[in-house]
Amino acid sequence: MKNYKYKDNILEMKINNKWEKITFDGYNISGKIGEGANGIVLKVRHIITERDDAIKIWLPHKFSKTGKVSQQQYMDEIRKVAKIKNNNIVTIYDAKIIYNEIYTCVMEYIEGESLKEWIIHNYGIETRINICKKILETVLEYQTAGIIHGDLHGGNIIIDGEDNIHIIDFGTSLFGRDNQSKERESNFTIDLVKNLLGDYFIETCFEIKNYSIRDTITAKDDSRRYEPLLITKTLIHYIELVNIKLMTNKLTNNSLIIEYCINISQGIYFNINGIINELLSWNSNEIMGVFIQILYDNIYNTIFGEDVNDSEDIFYTTLFIYYEIFRKNKNKIDFVKTETQFYKFHRGSIEQPEYKEYIEKLKNYKSDLYTDYHRNLVSKIMNMDDVYEVDYNNRSILADLIQTYYGQDFILILYKIWQRTNEIWLDKNLHNRILEMSNLN
Template identity: 30%
Template sequence: MNYSINGNVVTIDRDAILIEISIDNIKFIDYLGEGANSIVFRGFDELLERDIAIKIWISKLSDTRDKYIQALREAKKIASLKHHNIVDVYHANSHHQSTISLEMELIKGTTLREYLKSNKISMRFLNKIWHQIFDAMSYSYQKGIYHGDLHDRNILIIGDSDIKILDFGTSLFSSRISNSENRDSKLLLKLFEKIFGKDHSLLIKNKSLLIGKPEMVLNATKSVLFAFERIALLKNYFDNNSEHLASSAALDISGCISECPFLDVSVIISIIREQMVSDHYVNVFLNGCINMLKLVKSHNPHDGVVGYFCDESSIDSLVEAVNILLIEVMCLHNKMYEKDKANYLSNTHNLLA
C-alpha cells in the first residue's frame, strides 16, 4: 500500500481511495511492514511517552457492513488478550466505519525463522520455545480467540529463549475467520514439524481427525515431546543397567499412549528397538494400547480424550484406527502374528473381555 506520514496523521492509498487515519495523542514515526489487508507503523504515544506499534486493517470496497462489524468484534477480543507470550494490545480504534487500528506493544527481537537458521539449537531450547507456544495458544483458545496466521515469522525470540507471538487477527477482513479452527489446527501441525522436524511429526497419527480441534493438536504435540523425553531417559537408564528406572520410564510412555490416541505407537516401538531395549519394555506399550482401546470403546463423554468426539461416526473411525495401531504393535512385538492377523484380533478381544 502507498502511504504518507505527517505527524499525527497517516494517509493510506487503498484501491485508489485515500484513507486518512489519526489517533489522539499518537504520532506516526515510520513504516514497519504490511500484509494483504493491513499495514504496520512505528508510533509514539505522546501522552504516556512510549514507543508503540500501530497496526491498521482496511476493508475492501466489496466488504459488507456485517463483515466490518464482525472484524471489529474480533479486534475487541484480540485486545482482551493478556499473556506474557502474546504481544500486548493497548487500545483498539474504529475509523470511518471501514478501518480498524490497534495500538500495540513494540517488540524488538528475532523471528523464530531467522533464529533457527542462524543458531545451533538444542532440543532443550526447542522444548522451551514450544512450551511457551503451547501455553499462549491454550490461553487464547480458552478465550475463543484464534490466531489466523501462526508461523515462524510471527514468533519473536526475545533475549535468550523467551517468545512473543505477533499478528493475532491477521485475517480480520478475510474469509478465514469462519474457518479459523481448521486453519489454526493445520498451522500448528506445520509449525511443530518446522521446529522439531519430521521425526517428531511422524509420531502424530491420524492428523485428519485433529483438523478443527487446535486444542487437541496442542495436547498431541505435548504427548509427543513427553514421549521423546521418556524414550531418551529409557535409553539412558538401559545403558546404565538401571532396570527399575527404565521400567518406570517405559510405563510413563505407556500412560502417554493411553491418554493420547494420536501417538503412532509403531514409530515409538521402532525408535526403542533401534536403541536395543529388550522385549520386556515393548510389552508395556502393548498394554498401553489395550488401555487406550478400552478408553475409546467406553465413549465416556467426560474423558478428556474421547470428549472431543461427539458423533458415533467419529468414534467408529477412531476405534478402527486404534485397532489397526494395536495390530501394528503386536506385529512388531512378535512377527509370527503377521501370518495370522485374524488370530491376533481374536487375542485382542480376549484381552479386552
C-alpha cells in the same frame, strides 16, 4: 493495487477514492514493522508517555465481497483477544475505528527477533524444545478460549532477549473463512514444531501430516481436516516423548514406561504403530510386552478412569462411538464367534435369545447414528428406566463385540475411540444430541 501508501513515516490511505494522510491521536509514527494481506503494522511513540507501541491498521480481505472490513468481526475478535491474560500474547491497549472506516488497534511493542530469524542461529535441541513448549502452551490457551490465530508462522512469533515468546498479529483470524483459518492453524502449528525439532520430529509417529497449504484438500490424513486444538494437545505430548528420549538412552524401568505411555494416551492424533516403531529404534524388543500392557491400561484409564469428570457423558459418548464402529463393520463380523466370546465373560447377564434380538435390532436399524436409535427406543418404550436398560445392554454387547472382532489390534481401536471422543466433545451440536439421551444438557 494497494489502498495505502507509506513513506518517511507518513501513512496515506484511500478514503472515498481520495488519498488522505492518516494520523493517530496521541501518537507519532516512528517506523513500519510489517505488512501482510490483511493489514499494516506501524511502530509508534506515545507523545506524552514516550512509550513505544505498535498500531495495526486492518485492510479489507482480498475475498471481501464489499471491499470493506467487517465491523462486527473486527469488534468480536478484538474483544476476544483483549480478554486473554497471557504474557506470551501481545497485549491490546486500545482499539478504534477512525475516519469512519479505518479499523485499528494499539498493541504492546516487543523488542526482539522473529522465530524465523531466531531459528537460523541453530540453537541446541534443549533450547528449541523449551521455546516450542512455550509456544504450544500459549497456543493451547487461546485455542481453548475459542480463538484461532490463522497465521501462526515464524514471522508472527517474537522471541525477546530472555527467551520469552510473544505471539503477535491475530488479524488473519478476523477475516478468513472460519474453516480456512482453522485449516491454516492446523497446518502452520505442525510446521512450527517440525522446524523447531528438526530431525527429532518423526512424521510416522502421527496419523496426520502436512500437505501444501495451497493444494486442495483430498488426502484423508491432511492435517487441515483436523481440529487445531487437538493437534496442539498431541504436539505438546509429543514434545514430552522427545524429552524422555533425550533424558534417557532407554526406557529402563516401569516408571519411565508409564510416563511415556501417559503422554501417548493423552495425545489425540498419534499413530500407535509409528510410535512403537520409533520406540524400537532406541529400545530393545524385550520391553514390548510390558509396554503394550501399560499403554493399553493408560489409554483405557484416560477414557474411563476415576479422573473422568462425567461418567454419564462418557457412557453415552462411547455408546455412540461403539455403534458407529459396529455399523461400519457389521457385514464383516463373525457373530457366532462374538456371541460365544460374550457368554464366556457375561453368562447370566442377558439370555441368549435376548442377546440375538439385541444384535438383530442393532444390525437392521436404518440409521448409523445411535442418537436416532435411542430416539426410536423412547418413542416405543416410553419408560426411561427401561430405555436406560436397553442402552446399557447395547453398550455392553457392542463393547464386547468390538473387542472380540479386533482381537490383538483392539488397543488401536481403543485409541481411535479416545480420538473420536475428543472430536465429539468439540462438536457442540453432536455432543448436545448425545447428552440429550440422558438429559445431561
